[in-house]
Amino acid sequence: MSDAFQITVDGRPVPVTRGQTIGAALHAAGVRSWRTTRLGGRPRGLFCGIGVCFDCLVSVNGRPPERACLLDAQPGDEVTTS
C-alpha cells in the first residue's frame, strides 16, 4: 500500500497518510465537524481523540456510526456526514 492515498468526504477528496485515522485526516483537511447533535443541531467533530467521548461518530462506506478517531482510513473509504 502506498503511504499516501485519498478518501472522500461527501464526495470531496481528502488526502491521507497511511496509518492516519479518518478523524485525523478530516481534521487535518480542515473538516472540523461532520455531524450535528440530535437535539440542538450542534456541530461535532474530534474532541477526546482517543475513543472515549463518541463525539466524532461517522458513517464510512454506509456502515453504522463508528468513532472516526479509532478508525484507520483505508484507500477509497467513502465518508458521509449528516
Place this chain on the structure above:
Amino acid sequence: MTSPPSMSGQPGSDPVTCDVVVVGGGPAGVAGALAAARRGLRVVLLDSGARLGGQYFRHPAVAARPVTAGFDRFVRQARALGRQARVLLRHQVWAVSRDGDLVVHCLAPGGGAVTVRCRALLIATGAYDRPLPFPGWDLPGVLTAGGAQALLKGDGVVAGQRVVVAGTGPFLLPVGAGLAGAGARVLGVFEANGGLGLARHPLPALARAGEAAGYALALARRRVPYRTRRAVVAAHGERELEAVTVARLDRDWNVLATRRIACDTLAVGYGFVPQIDLGVQLGCDTRADVDGSPVLAVDGAQRTSVEGVWAAGEPTGVGGWRLAELEGHLAGLTIAAAQVTREAGAARDGAQVAGQVPEALISRRGRLRVFGQALLEAYPVRPGWQGWLRDDTLVCRCEEVPLGRIREALRLGATDARSVKSLARPGMGWCQGRVCGYAVARLAGEPPGPPRRPVVQPVSLGTLAERPQPLSWKDLP
C-alpha cells in the same frame, strides 16, 4: 504443539484457557505481558488501538519516530512481546465475566464477538483526559489536551494553526512544546494552579525537574507564554472555535479578570481519569486517590481484591509512564510466581509472592508513587470552575444536558450524582458519563464514584446474539 502443564484444552480449535490476558497495550500492559511471557506463561494481550503504545507511546504507522523518552525501550519490549505472546490489536474489550475461568469478551475488527478465557487478568487500561465544562466547550476546535497530543503523536497532524493550551498539570507542557515544535503558533499555555508546588517533596521533584525544565525551555525558545493561575473560561465561535476567554484566577479558580484571544484550536485538560470499568465489573475494591478519583486498590504484588485479577498503571492511581511500566513488570512477575505457587499446590501467600520480586523494584515503585501523588496534590481541580458555567452551558455533551437542568434536578431533591442522572439524564449517552462524570459528581456535591458500566464498549444486539468465537489453541503462538 506440545501442551504445557498450565494450559487446558486440546490442540486444535477447542477453546483454550490461557494463563494471562492483559487488557491494554501501553507501558504497563506491555511490560506485564512480557514479564509473564518470559517466565513461560501463555499470554494474550488485547488492545483497542491499531498499534501498541497506549497514549504515552502512541506513534505513527509510518515515517519519523517520536522523540518520546523511553520510546526505544518500549519498542524493544513490544517486538519481544510479539514473539512470545499473542497480541490482538483493534480488539475492544466490553466485559469480563467469571465461570471458574475469567472470560474476557471483546469485539474484533469488523465487529465480530471474540471471547478469551484465562486464569489471570491484568487490567492495564490507562486513563483518559478529565475535561471540565465551560461555555462553548463543545465547539469544534476545542480538543482535549490528550486528543491534541494523540493527533500529533499518532497521526502527524498538528491540531491547529493558532492554538491555546489550558488546564492543569505537567502534561500541558509537552502538549504546548509539541505543538509549537510542529509549527503551530501556540498563543499561551495557561495553568490554572500555581507553579510546581512540590516544595514539600524536594527529592522526587528534583529527580524529575529536568524533564519539566526541558519542556519549559522549549516553550521559552519559541516565545510561548506559560502563565499560572489562568484558565480558559469560555470558548466562542459560530460553527467552529474562533476565540477563547482567558481568565486570571484566584487560588480557588474564581475569575478575577478576563481577556479574549483569537484562536482556531484549544487543547484543554484537567488531569486524568483512570479507566477502571473492568475492575469494577468484577467487584474489585476501589479507593479514592489523592485527587478523589476512584482507582483500583492493589496490594504490593499489584493484586486487586478479586482472586486472579491484577492491575497496573493509571487504573491503580495516575503516576505516569515510568510507574506504569514498573507496576506492569511487577504484576507480570507476581502473576508468574502465583501460577508456579498454585501448580506446586502451595498455599497462596501475598507476602511470599511479593517477596519473589527484587526489592530494588519495590522501593523504586515506592519512590515513583510518592512523586505521582505529589503531582496530584500540586495540580488539584479547585471548585471555582463551577462559577465559569452559565445555565445554558452543556455539562453532558452526549445528551445535551445544560447546567440549568442539573440545577433543576438538585432543586427537585436530587441528593447525589445518581439521582441527578435519573432526573436530568447527564451521562446517559454514548460516552456513558466518561466525559461529564467528574463534573456531574462535583455539581451534586460529591467526589466522583466508581463507574458502573456493565458494557464498557457499545455492542450491537446482533453481536450479543451471535455466538462468540472463543480463542483457541491455533490462535496462540
